[in-house]
Amino acid sequence: MPVIINGVRVVRSLEPVPGRPRFNAALKELAPLISQIRAQGHHGISEIADCLNAQGVQTLKGKPFSYTTMQRILHRLKRLGLGDGLRTVSQAASRRPSRPRPSLESRQREMASVLASMRREHPASKAGLHEPSSKPQ
Secondary structure, three states: OOEEEOOEEEOOOOOOOOOOHHHHHHHHHHHHHHHHHHHOOOOOHHHHHHHHHHOOOOOOOOOOOOHHHHHHHHHHHHHHOOOOOOOOHHHHHHHOOOOOOOOHHHHHHHHHHHHHHHHHHOHHHHHHOOOOOOOOO
16 A cells, blocks of 8 residues: 655555665655656656756755766666656657658658759759669669
8 A cells, every 4th residue: 555645655665775875865855856846747857857957956976967867866766666767658658749650652752852952952962862762772
């Protein structure tokens, strides 16, 4: 049964998490701040790092948060049972509206128009250009 403390779901880790105790202790202090940032709608790794940097929060070494550092922190939060971890691809895709992919014919027409424009602008480079086709050469 999950435990909720101050509106934050706390899940105990089933096994002890090896690693640096100082890092784990710092993450326990950082977990509520990350959950607040996520509650505001910022779920991406870069977004969370940017929010922490904008608030003046620094890493243990006194540096701003980078993408890689934030990624490692989110992985460790999940292992410690202090957060949701990384957002999955399916969660990210569900937030983004889908757009139809262009058809092969429309991509070929676009490429032909780009090649025609290149031939007009650079007549000396005609030798290396060829028309796109559906058959491999």
